[in-house]
Amino acid sequence: xxxxxxxxxxxxxxxxxxxxxxxxxxxxxxxxxxxxxxxxxxxxxxxxxxxxxxxxxxxxxxxxxxxxxxxxxxxxxxxxxxxxxxxxxxxxxxxxxxxxxxxxxxxxxxxxxxxxxxxxxxxxxxxxxxxxxxxxxxxxxxxxxxxxxxxxxxxxxxxxxxxxxxxxxxxxxxxxxxxxxxxxxxxxxxxxxxxxxxxxxxxxxxxxxxxxxxxxxxxxxxxxxxxxxxxxxxxxxxxxxxxxxxxxxxxxxxxxxxxxxxxxxxxxxxxxxxxxxxxxxxxxxxxxxxxxxxxxxxxxxxxxxxxxxxxxxxxxxxxxxxxxxxxxxxxxxxxxxxxxxxxxxxxxxxxxxxxxxxxxxxxxxxxxxxxxxxxxxxxxxxxxxxxxxxxxxxxxxxxxxxxx
Amino acid sequence: xxxxxxxxxxxxxxxxxxxxxxxxxxxxxxxxxxxxxxxxxxxxxxxxxxxxxxxxxxxxxxxxxxxxxxxxxxxxxxxxxxxxxxxxxxxxxxxxxxxxxxxxxxxxxxxxxxxxxxxxxxxxxxxxxxxxxxxxxxxxxxxxxxxxxxxxxxxxxxxxxxxxxxxxxxxxxxxxxxxxxxxxxxxxxxxxxxxxxxxxxxxxxxxxxxxxxxxxxxxxxxxxxxxxxxxxxxxxxxxxxxxxxxxxxxxxxxxxxxxxxxxxxxxxxxxxxxxxxxxxxxxxxxx
Amino acid sequence: xxxxxxxxxxxxxxxxxxxxxxxxxxxxxxxxxxxxxxxxxxxxxxxxxxxxxxxxxxxxxxxxxxxxxxxxxxxxxxxxxxxxxxxxxxxxxxxxxxxxxxxxxxxxxxxxxxxxxxxxxxxxxxxxxxxxxxxxxxxxxxxxxxxxxxxxxxxxxxxxxxxxxxxxxxxxxxxxxxxxxxxxxxxxxxxxxxxxxxxxxxxxxxxxxxxxxxxxxxxxxxxxxxxxxxxxxxxxxxxxxxxxxxxxxxxxx
Numbered sequence: 001x002x003x004x005x006x007x008x009x010x011x012x013x014x015x016x017x018x019x020x021x022x023x024x025x026x027x028x029x030x031x032x033x034x035x036x037x038x039x040x041x042x043x044x045x046x047x048x049x050x051x052x053x054x055x056x057x058x059x060x061x062x063x064x065x066x067x068x069x070x071x072x073x074x075x076x077x078x079x080x081x082x083x084x085x086x087x088x089x090x091x092x093x094x095x096x097x098x099x100x101x102x103x104x105x106x107x108x109x110x111x112x113x114x115x116x117x118x119x120x121x122x123x124x125x126x127x128x129x130x131x132x133x134x135x136x137x138x139x140x141x142x143x144x145x146x147x148x149x150x151x152x153x154x155x156x157x158x159x160x161x162x163x164x165x166x167x168x169x170x171x172x173x174x175x176x177x178x179x180x181x182x183x184x185x186x187x188x189x190x191x192x193x194x195x196x197x198x199x200x201x202x203x204x205x206x207x208x209x210x211x212x213x214x215x216x217x218x219x220x221x222x223x224x225x226x227x228x229x230x231x232x233x234x235x236x237x238x239x240x241x242x243x244x245x246x247x248x249x250x251x252x253x254x255x256x257x258x259x260x261x262x263x264x265x266x267x268x269x270x271x272x273x274x275x276x277x278x279x280x281x282x283x284x285x286x287x288x289x290x291x292x293x294x295x296x297x298x299x300x301x302x303x304x305x306x307x308x309x310x311x312x313x314x315x316x317x318x319x320x321x322x323x324x325x326x327x328x329x330x331x332x333x334x335x336x337x338x339x340x341x342x343x344x345x346x347x348x349x350x351x352x353x354x355x356x357x358x359x360x361x362x363x364x365x366x367x368x369x370x371x372x373x374x375x376x377x378x379x380x381x382x383x384x385x386x387x388x389x390x391x392x393x394x395x396x397x398x399x400x401x402x403x404x
Numbered sequence: 405x406x407x408x409x410x411x412x413x414x415x416x417x418x419x420x421x422x423x424x425x426x427x428x429x430x431x432x433x434x435x436x437x438x439x440x441x442x443x444x445x446x447x448x449x450x451x452x453x454x455x456x457x458x459x460x461x462x463x464x465x466x467x468x469x470x471x472x473x474x475x476x477x478x479x480x481x482x483x484x485x486x487x488x489x490x491x492x493x494x495x496x497x498x499x500x501x502x503x504x505x506x507x508x509x510x511x512x513x514x515x516x517x518x519x520x521x522x523x524x525x526x527x528x529x530x531x532x533x534x535x536x537x538x539x540x541x542x543x544x545x546x547x548x549x550x551x552x553x554x555x556x557x558x559x560x561x562x563x564x565x566x567x568x569x570x571x572x573x574x575x576x577x578x579x580x581x582x583x584x585x586x587x588x589x590x591x592x593x594x595x596x597x598x599x600x601x602x603x604x605x606x607x608x609x610x611x612x613x614x615x616x617x618x619x620x621x622x623x624x625x626x627x628x629x630x631x632x633x634x635x636x637x638x639x640x641x642x643x644x645x646x647x648x649x650x651x652x653x654x655x656x657x658x659x660x661x662x663x664x665x666x667x668x669x670x671x672x673x674x675x676x677x678x679x680x681x682x683x684x685x686x687x688x689x690x691x
Numbered sequence: 692x693x694x695x696x697x698x699x700x701x702x703x704x705x706x707x708x709x710x711x712x713x714x715x716x717x718x719x720x721x722x723x724x725x726x727x728x729x730x731x732x733x734x735x736x737x738x739x740x741x742x743x744x745x746x747x748x749x750x751x752x753x754x755x756x757x758x759x760x761x762x763x764x765x766x767x768x769x770x771x772x773x774x775x776x777x778x779x780x781x782x783x784x785x786x787x788x789x790x791x792x793x794x795x796x797x798x799x800x801x802x803x804x805x806x807x808x809x810x811x812x813x814x815x816x817x818x819x820x821x822x823x824x825x826x827x828x829x830x831x832x833x834x835x836x837x838x839x840x841x842x843x844x845x846x847x848x849x850x851x852x853x854x855x856x857x858x859x860x861x862x863x864x865x866x867x868x869x870x871x872x873x874x875x876x877x878x879x880x881x882x883x884x885x886x887x888x889x890x891x892x893x894x895x896x897x898x899x900x901x902x903x904x905x906x907x908x909x910x911x912x913x914x915x916x917x918x919x920x921x922x923x924x925x926x927x928x929x930x931x932x933x934x935x936x937x938x939x940x941x942x943x944x
Contacts, residue, residue: 411759411763411765413755414755414756414758414759415755415756415759415760415771417751417752417755417756418752418753418755418756418775418815418819419771419774421752421808421811421812421815422774422775422777422778422812422815423774425786425790425808425809425811425812426774426777426778426786426812428789428790428793429785429786429787429788429789429790429793429812430785430786430789431789432788432789432790432792432793433785433786433788433789434789435789436788436789436792504924507920507924508917508920508921508924510869510920511869511913511916511917511919511920511921512693512913512916512917513872513873513890513912513913513916514873515873515875515890515893515894515897515909515912516693516697516893516909516912516913517693519693519697519897519905519906519909520693520694520696520697520909521693523693523696523697523700523902523906524693524696528707528708530696530711532708532709533708533709533710533711534711536708536709537709537711544708544709619780622780622781622782623780625782626781626782626783626784627782628784628875628876629875629876629890629894633897633898643782643784643876646784646788647784647876650788661788662788662789665782665784665785665788666785668782668784668785669781669782669784669785672780672781672782673777673781676780676781
């Protein structure tokens with residue numbers, strides 16, 4: 001009897017249409033997609049902790065979508081993109097292959113890799129977006145998301161590059177390289193810390209030390225190599241363990257996340273904070289969280305740069321509307337709008353040299369927020385991201401060897 | 405007149421919801437923890453998840469830490485509420501107002517209370533700033549670490565603040581029902597006030613106190629939001645660890661998350677059963 | 692009370708250590724929170740409706756259940772009482788994880804009804820226990836007398852029973868409301884991110900480092916709960932005549 005039930009259960013699990021990543025069926029033209037999307041809804045799941053970004057999406061973008069395409073934009077704020085991955089994964093596990101809750105998700109890095117690994121992304125359609133022509137897909141830092149090929153499964157939204165922040169009223173000259181920073185920390189005990197991996201930002205900081213210990217990123221590019229990893233890891237943990245007694249609270253505990261680090265910085269407990277998106281420093285100063293004398297800088301050895309994207313899950317209910325939204329996000333007007341420091345200050349993901357002269361002039365004339373270092377100043381010292389396997393190994397290694 | 409079926413009918417909706425949702429949910433969790441889910445082809449239950457969980461130092465450390473939080477919170481609340489209930493037992497001016505304030509305090513959601521504690525007691529919080537103003541400290545790091553600390557001081561503070569009023573109300577109700585008669589008799593027979601308390605009143609209060617303490621313990625043990633907001637990066641509360649495993653993209657972590665949840669449930673249940681047993685031994689609730 | 696500190700933070704701009712009071716007072720946080728872009732208003736309405744629905748359903752279920760448990764000693768009564776008490780005190784996590792899988796298949800995840808059903812689990816015990824205590828203290832004599840005087844069952848219900856247990860009903864409903872109002876993990880698991888109740892919104896801001904926004908949303912989250920309890924308290928003071936002794940659930944059998 002039980003066997004019959006089990007057999008029935010197995011029979012009701014719908015057969016997968018395609019073993020590999022879900023491809024968008026049919027050769028729809030953009031006009032068809034737009035028509036299909038008209039009058040619809042988009043449920044966009046994204047990190048909701050920034051009121052500026054929320055306003056840009058819920059007020060500005062929603063109004064345009066409604067006006068031009070009669071599409072209703074629902075911004076759904078989450079605390080962490082991993083929640084959304086989990087949601088889509090649970091849906092897939094339960095056999096929900098259409099009518100899913102998530103239409104679009106703001107994502108990158110490890111979360112993207114997870115979605116690819118579990119075949120959760122809609123792929124192969126990005127060529128249909130008219131504004132996709134503005135993106136330089138040949139650029140490796142765009143066509144690869146933390147070493148995982150994008151493969152037409154996600155659409156870029158912003159480019160970011162890791163930067164540090166300090167208060168120039170307290171510290172007149174910040175260290176300019178990793179070596180100088182390490183020396184500074186030892187000379188000023190208790191004035192520096194970093195969030196414990198696997199926090200996104202803390203993990204990035206550890207990667208900077210890792211690349212420094214390896215003498216540069218060249219040997220680390222490409223697939224994961226256990227022996228190379230172990231050699232460099234040994235040096236990295238030695239550096240970080242050496243550093244521990246000079247950290248905030250003597251290294252007894254680490255901030256749980258970048259937010260806590262930001263707070264330590266805001267209250268003057270530590271001298272530096274850092275972030276992948278330097279625009280956050282400007283937003284924080286405007287919100288009164290950081291002192292107005294906050295300034296940012298990069299390292300001569302280079303800092304990590306990457307792109308963040310939007311992705312449509314394979315089982316999204318409103319695929320066409322999501323595509324229309326993605327196209328809008330890439331539009332020159334919108335990339336320019338969010339680059340304005342009073343709106344967000346996010347660096348564009350489209351290639352400026354492919355835009356009209358008017359737009360190029362607009363972008364050139366954009367005044368950066370005094371607290372935010374210009375993307376062009378950071379770009380000459382950009383480090384490429386390592387492939388995702390390196391990340392996992394580094395995070396696990398940190399936990400065991402440094403984090404206790 | 406009151407047939408068994410009628411009683412069953414009255415209880416039916418309750419049983420449907422509780423047994424149905426609660427029982428089913430729990431049952432499913434148990435099944436998943438044993439890696440038994442025919443719908444996706446797992447037809448052989450095994451204890452692999454439990455083995456993995458029980459040997460993971462991270463989980464064991466969090467169990468100990470959560471036990472510490474629960475024990476300290478419930479113990480301190482019990483002592484404080486006992487004292488407060490005895491004090492408030494007799495009428496005094498403003499007693500009604502105080503009681504109303506306590507009841508109002510029960511309405512504050514735990515998360516809001518936790519945020520209040522964070523903004524007041526953190527090293528850059530209001531009390532630290534007061535200390536700075538008074539010249540007691542010269543930088544935030546000099547203020548004792550009461551939040552995000554390994555001793556869970558902030559967390560315990562929140563639970564005591566939130567649960568102590570609840571326990572006080574429970575004890576007050578019990579005191580009211582007991583009445584002053586018993587102690588009066590003891591005193592008239594020559595007992596000192598302390599003897600009247602320790603040997604007459606306290607034993608009568610103990611069952612209620614134990615039940616309330618066990619309830620607070622079980623609640624604090626399985627808590628999620630408060631340790632997440634006020635705790636350090638390690639150790640983490642059991643529910644936090646379990647939820648992180650559940651939302652891990654590695655699907656094989658799910659049975660482990662289920663196993664953790666079941667273990668949390670079992671431990672909390674064991675504590676309650678222990679409390680119930682103790683109450684029984686003490687003679688239960690004598691009217 | 693934390694009210695004060697949260698309130699001050701909600702209007703603070705540029706308030707860093709070691710300042711005792713905010714450098715600037717700004718209502719930017721409030722204007723954002725009250726705007727539609729923040730989604731706080733919608734969340735407030737949603738959380739309210741879920742909590743009210745939970746309270747109503749829980750109270751309705753608890754009435755007959757409490758009557759059965761309070762008035763009759765039947766075999767298995769203790770077991771039922773344990774079952775009733777269990778969800779209130781045992782960690783909801785174990786139930787939530789399993790329930791999520793079930794609800795997914797039933798299509799209940801991400802729906803308001805699914806969340807209400809889930810909230811019923813921890814909410815039901817309180818009104819049930821309160822009603823049990825109320826019925827245990829209720830004198831059946833009044834009902835018998837009314838019946839013997841010729842009143843119909845419905846009249847007995849409306850004019851004798853209900854007024855007598857009304858205070859307990861109110862307390863039970865208020866407790867169920869509060870339980871649903873503060874739920875986080877259950878809503879996160881069952882609501883699957885689509886059902887954004889206030890605790891979820893609050894959490895996102897609390898973990899984003901914006902103390903001013905967090906302070907404002909905290910107050911929005913706090914006020915209705917305070918109002919509900921305050922209202923119940925006030926009613927109790929007015930109806931002291933009706934024999935509405937505040938019976939504590941779970942104590943005294």
